[in-house]
Amino acid sequence: MIKEVLVVEGKMDVVAINKAVEADCIITEGFNLSPRCLDDIEKAYKKRGIIILTDPDSAGERIRKYVSRRFPKAKHAFVPVKDATANNDIGIEQASPDAIRKALEKVRTLDWEPGNNFTGADLIRAGISGGAAASEKRARLGARLGIGYANAKTFLNRLNHYGVSREEFETALAEEDKANELKS
Known part of the structure; x- marks a missing residue:
């Protein structure tokens, strides 16, 4: 079980992650980031820490930057584009369990x-x-x-x-x- 809570974009990302590792996830529902979602992320951040694992596309990068600014000690994991692309779609939900595990093995912390x-x-x-x-x-x-x-x-x-x-x-x-x- 991963100690930190993973911050992902959608429900299908959670399905893909559950095939790879045992981890709790918070779903942002894209760039929606409702007050309740941000409150859940803040609670996880303070209690267990968070790892941001968004899609390797421009929308995922915008979400990553926004969450990073609010939670500066968040950790970051990146699935390479080639490993997150299938069926003309890019996203964590397209990544293999191995690609997700490799990304989580290389977690980085943003240095402000x-x-x-x-x-x-x-x-x-x-x-x-x-x-x-x-x-x-x-x-x-x-x-x-x-x-x-x-x-x-x-x-x-x-x-x-x-x-x-x-x-x-x-x-x-x-x-x-x-x-x-x-x-x-």
């Missing part, structure tokens, strides 16, 4: 006093910004680091806000480059 460990130049050098295949490589690297897919600006923000160390980044980058070499 971020470091400046990474710059845009680091992204360019790593080939995850400014290049033809940068978006795809960034998605794979985000999955390895447990910070999810994002555009270059948001990815840089996550690197600096979610406590990713230089060593973690370099290791994940080396693993990604090695995996690409093996494909060639």
Whole structure:
């Protein structure tokens, strides 16, 4: 049983999570976030802690940002887009139990006093910004680091806000480059 309560968007997300792990969930019903829902999240946050596990799409990201601002010590889990896509739909409900477990193994906490460990130049050098295949490589690297897919600006923000160390980044980058070499 996961100690923290998972904050998800819909009922079908709970069904998918229950196939993967034993956890209590609070459903936001999309961006609805009624006063009762926010009260439930606050109670869980204060008593057990929360993990935000929203869909890897723009709506899920808006919900994540909103909940993060209200509950700054919330933890975050990200299912990669490729693992949350099926039947022309993106969402946690589309993710396999294994993908959900992997996301929950890489939970991160947002640091409201971020470091400046990474710059845009680091992204360019790593080939995850400014290049033809940068978006795809960034998605794979985000999955390895447990910070999810994002555009270059948001990815840089996550690197600096979610406590990713230089060593973690370099290791994940080396693993990604090695995996690409093996494909060639």
